[in-house]
Amino acid sequence: MLGRSYVFRYLRHCFLARNTKGYGVHSPFLFDFTQSVILEKEPFYCFDSIEHLRRKLWIDSRNVPADGRDNSSGKNKTVGYIARNCIKSKKYAQLLFRTATYLKARNILELGTSLGITTCYLAAASSTAECITMEQNPVLLAVARNNFHMLGLENIRIVEGNIDDLLPLIISQTSSLDLVFMDAEHTEKSVMYYFEQCLQKKHNESVFVVDGIHRSDEMRRAWREIRLHKEVTATIDLFEMGFVFFNKYLGKKNYRMRF
Secondary structure: OOOHHHHHHHHHHHHHOOOHHHOOOOOHHHHHHHHHHHOOOOOOOOHHHHHHHHHHHHOOOOEEOOOOOOOOOOOOEEHHHHHHHOOOOHHHHHHHHHHHHHHOOOEEEEEOOOOOHHHHHHHHOOOOOEEEEEEOOHHHHHHHHHHHHHOOOOOEEEEEOOHHHHHHHHHHOOOOOOEEEEOOOOOHHHHHHHHHHHHOOOOOOOEEEEEOOOOOHHHHHHHHHHHHOOOOOEEEEOOOEEEEEOOOOOOOEEEEOOO
16 A cells, blocks of 8 residues: 555655656657647547446456565555556556557567456557567456457457566567566666666667556655656656656756646
């Protein structure tokens, strides 16, 4: 459970978020990204079917054994509990869809499939994109596979197993990465490992999205390391997620925004 300190950090973030709605964003690209992706609220054709599937998962009583990752309390949970409490909310999942659409992403990598709801949004952005998703929990993957089948999404490549062990192989088989969503282990060591591995296939227009950047002291340290990394130009801090840009024409700056 996230405690009072997390709430305090969120309130502080809201107070300091002076770039909301693009105010103070001098880069034309980032201003357009803010307007077209972050602030856009128009529904897309696929949203209803994915959210209908999410609601079905809310009442799913199948048991999921704990896998020992940082987001696990060590106790088994039901699919319904995970769907209600542990996966990205509708507004953030749809934000990922808009990001993939805006970037015209063709090579998408997701670290941490869980029940596959965010995977569905990422893959639905374009039928011609390849969306690789990695997950080590076989029970979660069984649910996710069924979800992909129900929605008829055929452009998803599932990689089952330990992400730390398999990520170098996946990176070596990938020509480039347009969009990366990091939502596996929320620890400083793991996030920086994912980041450094994925850097090998980033390009000027790549965007990495890091989940839970204020969830803990470890994650705040990781987010600071990423912001200061020599390959990174601009970043956008939405509190729950951080967006990382590598475009050499952007100035080195971190923008805080309310979302």
